[in-house]
Amino acid sequence: MTATQLTLIQIDNYGPWTVTPEPRREMDLQTLQSRLFADLAQFVGSRDGYVFFTRFDNMVAATNGLDRTDHALLQESIGNRYPVTISLGVGVDEVPIEALETATERVQDAGSAQSADRAEVLGGEFHEDSGDGDLRIAHFDVNDATGKYTDRLNEFDTFIEIEQGYASLMRYMREAHGALSFFVGGDNIIAICPDLSVEEYHDAIDHVAEEAGVQLKVGVGRGATAHEAGIGAKHALEDCRYEGTLVEFA
Amino acid sequence: MTATQLTLIQIDNYGPWTVTPEPRREMDLQTLQSRLFADLAQFVGSRDGYVFFTRFDNMVAATNGLDRTDHALLQESIGNRYPVTISLGVGVDEVPIEALETATERVQDAGSAQSADRAEVLGGEFHEDSGDGDLRIAHFDVNDATGKYTDRLNEFDTFIEIEQGYASLMRYMREAHGALSFFVGGDNIIAICPDLSVEEYHDAIDHVAEEAGVQLKVGVGRGATAHEAGIGAKHALEDCRYEGTLVEFA
Amino acid sequence: MTATQLTLIQIDNYGPWTVTPEPRREMDLQTLQSRLFADLAQFVGSRDGYVFFTRFDNMVAATNGLDRTDHALLQESIGNRYPVTISLGVGVDEVPIEALETATERVQDAGSAQSADRAEVLGGEFHEDSGDGDLRIAHFDVNDATGKYTDRLNEFDTFIEIEQGYASLMRYMREAHGALSFFVGGDNIIAICPDLSVEEYHDAIDHVAEEAGVQLKVGVGRGATAHEAGIGAKHALEDCRYEGTLVEFA
Amino acid sequence: MTATQLTLIQIDNYGPWTVTPEPRREMDLQTLQSRLFADLAQFVGSRDGYVFFTRFDNMVAATNGLDRTDHALLQESIGNRYPVTISLGVGVDEVPIEALETATERVQDAGSAQSADRAEVLGGEFHEDSGDGDLRIAHFDVNDATGKYTDRLNEFDTFIEIEQGYASLMRYMREAHGALSFFVGGDNIIAICPDLSVEEYHDAIDHVAEEAGVQLKVGVGRGATAHEAGIGAKHALEDCRYEGTLVEFA
Ligand SMILES: Nc1nc2c(ncn2[C@@H]2O[C@H](COP(=O)(O)OP(=O)(O)OP(=O)(O)O)[C@@H](O)[C@H]2O)c(=O)[nH]1
Ligand SMILES: Nc1nc2c(ncn2[C@@H]2O[C@H](COP(=O)(O)OP(=O)(O)OP(=O)(O)O)[C@@H](O)[C@H]2O)c(=O)[nH]1
Ligand SMILES: Nc1nc2c(ncn2[C@@H]2O[C@H](COP(=O)(O)OP(=O)(O)OP(=O)(O)O)[C@@H](O)[C@H]2O)c(=O)[nH]1
Ligand SMILES: Nc1nc2c(ncn2[C@@H]2O[C@H](COP(=O)(O)OP(=O)(O)OP(=O)(O)O)[C@@H](O)[C@H]2O)c(=O)[nH]1
Ligand SMILES: [Ca+2]
Ligand SMILES: [Ca+2]
Ligand SMILES: [Ca+2]
Ligand SMILES: [Ca+2]
Structure with missing residues (x-):
């Protein structure tokens, strides 16, 4: 049985900041957002968690193994180095969407995302005793994306195909299983x-093939942390490649 | 009449690199990708262009005002600082998708995205005489996203809504007008x-409202560069906010 | 009694790389070096260690609290994201210079800094049982640098003054006490x-005042980690400011 | 005859910020400083200028080729992405120290480095008509540093040697010629x-050999920009290596 600890990372009062006193240069905002994400990826990732960029002003992280002290330090360090601050909400549940529901509520309960009064919320519960099988990570990938799309279509039309596959999978996994699927590039x-x-997993792949016409394969891993489960998933995906199969477990 | 110069930025032979000799830590890949994007955003952005992360291994930039020398310097500088290199293809056209078609072909013609032999391609044509009205940038934004989604739903369900709105708009704009729409966060x-x-523009907004149930507004700007057009679009979007309108031109 | 764990971080075969195949753009090298240092500062710093830029191709870190696994992860992560790799040597001793002697030898014994064959060395001993008083950090600072130099001289002449003070202190502390002093900016x-x-400490300050004509004050802290000792030192330095004294212990 | 344009970059009111409300984590300050420098190195460097980290809170740049608009954009972009802002002063002169004198005064005249009221000063004069020989860059380097120091001594004792050589050269060049010498790593x-x-140049090298016992060689280049002069200097330094000489001009 899984016990996923998820953290919602929300930039405080970001919308108003982007247009005060005047709308800021878009490429500076893009730089700020992507570097903030990179810093989170290093902090969380070097503690064996995973973080996803999601909407960039709101990010979601699988943080099994990170406790309250780690979260407080992350918050302090970002506050020391960026012109914006972040709030953090944490939840734990067997079903990922339920963990995120809790995590989000902890932040929402403290005030609006666009409240000038609310800053650096740190709320929620942490998963104390970690177990080997707490996390399941599934790493999906399009079959022969290079040959079918990248080398053949213009990049935007390739992107539309990949994006449709993603949109289809994200909805299906969320509705059918309360799972959270994130596009991670490529x-x-x-x-x-x-x-x-x-x-x-076969049903999910079939669903995407039918709805969006995109052929996925998937490797699945488990572990006490996102990295452990995720690296297992990557190796399983390599197995798919060598075996020519669509679903492999680590 | 517009004359959009677009650049395709493609990481060379990236897929194989990510799994050689073993699958690499995902958070290191995420860090690499988002910092590469941030560097491009600064280089292109400080020359008044716009770059979009798209799939991160393939990125699209509006580069009016950047010539071949600028592109060569960007390529050299990335090669000096990253463990991967980039290829660049450039195209110019009245219709954005046509410009990208050309840009993509310049890279594709030199070899596969996953060819070990192909590296640091720099091909294409540049827009020589820039004019005031060469670029049109439309900045779309969801009405009251904070009140309707961010402060109310869990972050993943919010994300699904925003993402559906984006998927609907990107397809519509591409098919109806050959326009390229990119999600930029939030x-x-x-x-x-x-x-x-x-x-x-009203038709596009109506289409998304009907298909995805997401209410957009849009500010539209024009200029000799993406930044000029884009900052105009941002100001026009502020006009929408103050006037309560759905479409404003700068 | 102190038990300082020091790590030498050396970029592998860096000299040859900077001129292969042609001398690389200096500002790209500067960017690479300072970002590598920043990444080390985040990795080590968020685990309560301190890292100093020293010569940038060779950096020194106080790493009490970081074990072999942490060092291996750091090495792997840098290797995943940079065009260069790093070797790490670790030593522990009551006297800092002795710890560094050991740390350096571990790297030197594996081959030359400019050997193409030597890469990603990880050698040395780690301090297993940490104690409250393992580290002593002294934070020195020039009295009224703003009024005496920054606001009055041109920046280079200010820099010469500060630099002379530093050169004097670094030699004195090393010779008299085997202590390692690093300039950290300002x-x-x-x-x-x-x-x-x-x-x-008074003798050290007197020495610098006489030799270089620069008036220092110092806060001294102790702790199980560099951060703990260092933040104590910073608070003690604030005490100097408020009390008008030259040496304060946390 | 040279016409060097120099820019002083000063973080506004940085001292007080580092201790407000409490002393901030040193490794966050180090990260902030080195990333700020890296961003300046990219902005200035990709426009063929050079920037030196100096004291990190005050940096010096050779900015021939960058006009007022470039400086204003740099200032705006840093302000958009950092929790601190920067002031810029610019001066032009045949003698580098004179150019920096002017540059520094432009910032000093607007208020103290530690004034809460002074922010984002942008003052000075720009070199309008650039000429081929406006800049001279000398790239000095220690002979066989690897064999004599890095592979043999502990890193701190190596550092002391290099640092003594630098201290000696910086003073000599400033006093004898009004030249500004910066340590750039290694x-x-x-x-x-x-x-x-x-x-x-031979006299300078002799002086350092006598005073500090460090054997330097030097390549000298000229150009309309720092990069042009600097890359010439690097090639001339390679000539020293191949010819076994101590001074070479590009
Ligand atoms: N984030 C991330 N992206 C990856 C990873 N591996 C590959 N990619 C991306 O996926 C793109 C396509 O690579 P592949 O999936 O290897 O190529 P393909 O043509 O689809 O081939 P097959 O999947 O083997 O059928 C690359 O350019 C990367 O952007 C990974 O481990 N993590
Ligand atoms: N990239 C980018 N994102 C922005 C910009 N302005 C706002 N955002 C994002 O949009 C999110 C929502 O902000 P707003 O659109 O101001 O908020 P809202 O609740 O939808 O309110 P209205 O749009 O005024 O109805 C913010 O958190 C940012 O992520 C911008 O100029 N660029
Ligand atoms: N690395 C680092 N630098 C600091 C810190 N505090 C101040 N500085 C630097 O020191 C410079 C001078 O600041 P202060 O020491 O506060 O100013 P001062 O004029 O010398 O005043 P007093 O020290 O109070 O006499 C700042 O610009 C910073 O660069 C710190 O905690 N760490
Ligand atoms: N900033 C910078 N540093 C460099 C450059 N070239 C070399 N270095 C540094 O200098 C260090 C020593 O390299 P070298 O000077 O090639 O080695 P050496 O042993 O002194 O050999 P010789 O100079 O050839 O006698 C390297 O580790 C780098 O840190 C450069 O172009 N720019
Ligand atoms: Ca694939
Ligand atoms: Ca909105
Ligand atoms: Ca001081
Ligand atoms: Ca040398």
Whole structure:
């Protein structure tokens, strides 16, 4: 049984800041957002968590193994180095979407995302005793994306195809299983999942093939942390490549 | 009449690199990708262009005002500081998708995205005489995203809504007008467009409201560069906010 | 009694790389070096260590609290994201210079800094049981640098003054006590020290005043980690400011 | 005859900020400082200027080729992405130290480095008509630093040697020629110089050998920009290596 600890990272009062006193240069905002994400990826990632850029002003992280002290330090360090601050909400549950529901509420309960009074919220519960099988990570990838799309279509039309596949998978996994799927670049999608069977992964792949016409394969891993589960998933995906299969478990 | 210069930025042979000799830590890949994007955003952005992260291994930039020398310098500088190199293809056209078609072909013609032999391609044509009205940028934004989604739903369900709005808009704008729409974080979408009328923007907004149930507004700007057009679009979007309108031109 | 764990971080075969195939753009090298240092500062710093830029191709870190696994992860992560790799040597001793001697030897024994065959060395011993008083950090600072130099002289002449003060202190502390003093920007010098008395700090300050004509003050802290000792030192330095004294212990 | 344009970059009111409300984590300050420098190195460097970290809170740049608009954009972009702002002063002169004198005064005249009221000063004069020989860059380097120091001594004792060589050179070049010498990492020193003869460079090298016991060699280049002059200097330094000489002009 999984026990996923998820953290919502929300930039405080970011919307108003982007247009005060005048709308800021878009490329500076893009730089700020992507570097903030990179810093989170290093902090969380070097502690074996995963963080996803999601909407950039709101990011989601799988943080099993990071406790309250780690979260407080992250918050302090970002506050020391950026012109904006972040709020953090944390939740734990067997079903990922439920963990995120809790995490989000902890931040929402302290005030609006666009409240000038609310800053650096740190709320929620942490998963104390970690277990080997707490996390399931599924790493999905498009079959032969290079040959079918990248080398053949213009980049925007390739992007539309990949994006449709992603949109289809994200909705399906969320509705069917309460799983959270994130696009991570290229043709890759990483999903934080509860326990699912081989058949359930085949169904997801079939669904995307039918709805969006995109052929996925998937490697699935488990571990005490996102990195452990995720690196297992990557190796399983390599197995798919060598075996020519669509679903492999680590 | 617009004359959009677009650059395709493609990381050379990136797929194989990510799994050689073993699959690399995902958070290191995420850090690499987002910092590479941030560096491009600073280089291109400080020359008044716009760059979009798209799939991160393939990025699209509006580069009016940047010539071949600028592109060569960017390529050299990335090669000096990253463990990967980039290829660049450039195209110019009245219709954005046509410019990108050309840009992509320049890179594709030199070899596959996953060819070990192909590196640091720099091909294409540049827009020589820039004119005031060469670029049209439309900055779309969701109405009251904070009140309707961010402060109310869990972050993943918010993300699904925003993402559906984006998927709907990106397809519509591409098919109806050959325009390229990019999600830039939060609830914001920036589109590189040809000349379009107020009605055509209203139609796009209506389409997204019907198909995805997401209410957009849009500010539209024009200029010799993406920044000029884009900052105009941002000011026009502020006009929408103050006037309570859905479409404003700078 | 102190037990300082020091790590030498050396970029592998960096000299040849900077001129292959042609001398690389200096500002790209500067960017690479300072970002590598920033990444080390975040990795080590968020685990309560301190790292100093020293010569940038060779950096020194106080790493009490970081074990072999942490060092291996740091090395892997840098290797994933930079065009260069790093070797790490670690030593522990009561006297800082002795710890560094050991740390350096571990790297030197594996081959030359400019050997194409030597890469990603990870050698040395780690301090297993950490104690409250393992580290002593002294934070030195110039009295009224703003009024005496920054606001009055041209920046280079200010720099010469500060730099002379630093050169004087670094030699004195190394020779008299085996302590390692690092310039950290502005008018600040941070020294990793063995146990020293108030008088010994006064002597150091007197020496610099006489030799270089620069008036320093110093706050001294102790702790199980560099951050703990260092933040104590910073508070002690604030005490100097409020009390008008030259040496304060946390 | 040279015409060097120098820019002083000063972080506004930085001292007080580092201790408000409490002393900030040193490694966050180090990260902030080195990333700010890296961003300046990219902005200035990609426009063929050079920037030196100096004291990090005050940096010096050779900015021939960058006009007032470039400086204003740099200032705006840093303000958009950092929790601190920067002031810029610019001066032009045949003698580098005179140019910096002017540049510094422009900032000093607007208020103290530690005044809460003074922010984002942008003052000074710009070199309008650039000429081929406006800049002289001398790239000094220690002979066989690897064999004599890095591979043999502990890193701190190596550092002391290099640092003594630097201290000696910086004072000599400033006093004898009004030239500004900056340590750039490893065993490298880059100097912004007026027109000097081969003999004058030999004298400088002799001085350092006698005073500090460090054997330097130097390549000298000229150009309309720092990069042009600097890349010439690097090639000339390679000539020293191949010819076994101590001074080479590009
Ligand atoms: N984030 C992330 N992206 C990856 C990873 N591996 C590959 N990619 C991306 O996926 C793109 C396509 O690479 P591949 O999936 O290897 O190529 P493909 O043509 O689809 O080939 P097959 O998947 O083997 O059928 C690359 O350019 C990367 O952007 C990974 O581990 N993480
Ligand atoms: N990239 C980018 N994102 C922005 C910009 N302005 C706002 N955002 C993002 O949009 C999010 C929502 O902000 P707003 O659009 O101001 O808020 P809202 O609740 O939708 O309110 P209205 O749009 O005024 O109805 C912010 O958190 C940012 O992520 C911008 O100029 N550029
Ligand atoms: N690295 C680092 N630098 C600091 C710190 N505090 C101040 N500085 C630097 O020191 C410079 C001078 O600041 P202060 O020391 O506060 O100013 P001062 O004029 O010398 O005044 P007093 O020290 O109070 O006499 C600042 O610009 C910073 O660069 C710190 O905690 N760490
Ligand atoms: N900033 C900078 N540093 C460099 C450059 N070239 C070399 N270095 C540094 O200098 C160090 C020593 O390299 P070298 O000077 O090639 O080595 P050496 O042993 O002194 O050999 P010789 O100079 O050839 O006698 C390297 O580790 C780098 O840190 C350069 O172009 N710029
Ligand atoms: Ca694939
Ligand atoms: Ca909005
Ligand atoms: Ca001071
Ligand atoms: Ca050398």
